[in-house]
Amino acid sequence: MAGDDLKQQIEQARDAYKDQQERTRREISEVETLVRQSSGEVDKLGQRELSVSSRVRDLEVNLDKYTKEEIKNFFAAAQEVQMRLQIMRAQLDQVQSRRDMLKNQLNQLNGIIELLNDVAGALSNTGPVTQSNGHDDTEAMIAGIIQSQENERLRISLQMHDGPAQSMSNLVLRAEICQRLIDRDLDQARSELTGLKTAINTTLQDTRRFIFDLRPMTLDDLGLVPTLRRYTTQIGEKHNLEINLMIQGLEQRLPSHYEVTIFRFVQEALNNVVRHANANQVRLLLDANGNALQIMIEDDGGGFHINEVLSSANARKNMGIAGMRQQIEVLLRGEFAIESAIGRGTRIAATIPMP
Incomplete structure (x- = not known):
């Protein structure tokens, strides 16, 4: 039956995410070991640097x-210790960043698995799906969730390739140049x-x-308000906004x-x-008044024809409007609205029932 097939698909997707969850946990454990080892080496080199200094x-x-x-x-030994200490500190920062990124990934996997469990449980409680509209809506929601995850992974992989991965390659090349210069021109090597x-x-x-863009640590440690303050300051300075x-x-x-x-929506x-x-x-604006939270984002930009964008699947997808609507209406059971006009900016509003 259609309902049984859908439930089976959901359970298979959940099991696949559970396998990935377990692999991520193992990798976190391995990286934690590297963090401890690197921290110990940094401490030893720090003590040695004090002695040499x-x-x-x-x-x-x-x-x-x-x-x-x-x-x-003496000076050669001091330079060697300082160089090794800098390298080990950079390595420690890298493995700590890797650990934090894996923990973010694990949190996302936990959320996906929990959501799939809820959907599977709802299908079990409601029994076989007999109306095609209900089946189509549920299947579309699951497909949308999975597609959103894949789109996010693609975006992250492209950003990793164009950003940190490219920078690391350049650092390796510069380190090799320094290595060659040490025996030929010490002053140039220092430079x-x-x-x-x-x-x-x-x-x-x-x-x-x-x-931070992937998953701000402050969101778990300090909460939504400090994270939004830091994020808006950061993006404002970066884009002169x-x-x-x-x-x-x-x-x-x-x-x-x-x-x-709410953070992803903003x-x-x-x-x-x-x-x-x-x-x-x-x-x-975020205003928690009574039993509801009002969110409003308003800009003074060029605006757009709202009807044309909402009727165009590609435009709606490019602007993430469907995902934003899903975040508010499906995940938080709220209401979503968007207003815009050419030359008059754009206004996005959401009303969320308080937990």
Whole structure:
């Protein structure tokens, strides 16, 4: 029967995600071991650097007590320790970033599995699906969820390839240049190492921003409000966009799935402003009043013909409107609305029942 087939498909998808969940847990355990090992090595090198730096200071004060060869060896040893410490710190940052990204992925998998469990349970409770509309709607919802996950994975893989992966390749090349210069031109090697250190710090900051976009740690640790404040400041500075954030009545934390969904909704809306609106200002309001949370995102951009976009599947998909509507109406049981006109900006509003 159609209902049984759909339930079986859902259970198969859930089992596949459970396998991925287990693999992710194992990889997190392995990366945690690397983090501990790298932290221990950084601590040892840090202690060694202190010792070598102390000897170098003594050497600088008492130069007449040391031969030229001893002075040369001392400074070479100090440079070697400092270089190794910088490399190990960069490696530690990389494995910590990898661990954080895996934990984000695990949280997403947990949410998907929980959602599929709920859908499978609902099908079991309601029995076989006899009306074609009910079957089509449920199947479309599941297909949309799976397609959204695949689209997100594609987006992440492209960003990883064009961002951190490319930067890491460049760092490897620069490190090889430094390695060749050490024996030929020590002064040039020092100059290249300084540039390499700057490039590593830049890559590290870019990677951290990438991780924040994937899943902000502050969302779990501090909650929705601090995360939105940091995110709006970050995206405003990056794109020269004035974002006026107003939050009222949200003194307490919301359930985790509320905070995640609301953040993704706001994130998608602001991404649309950056990509399509050509706006200078954005007004973002979250007002928890009584039994409902009102969300409003309004920009002063160029606007668009709302009917044309909503009637065009490709345009609606490119702007993520279908996903935003699904987040509010399906996941949070709320109401979603969008208004826009050429030359008059765009206004997105949502009303969510408070938990």
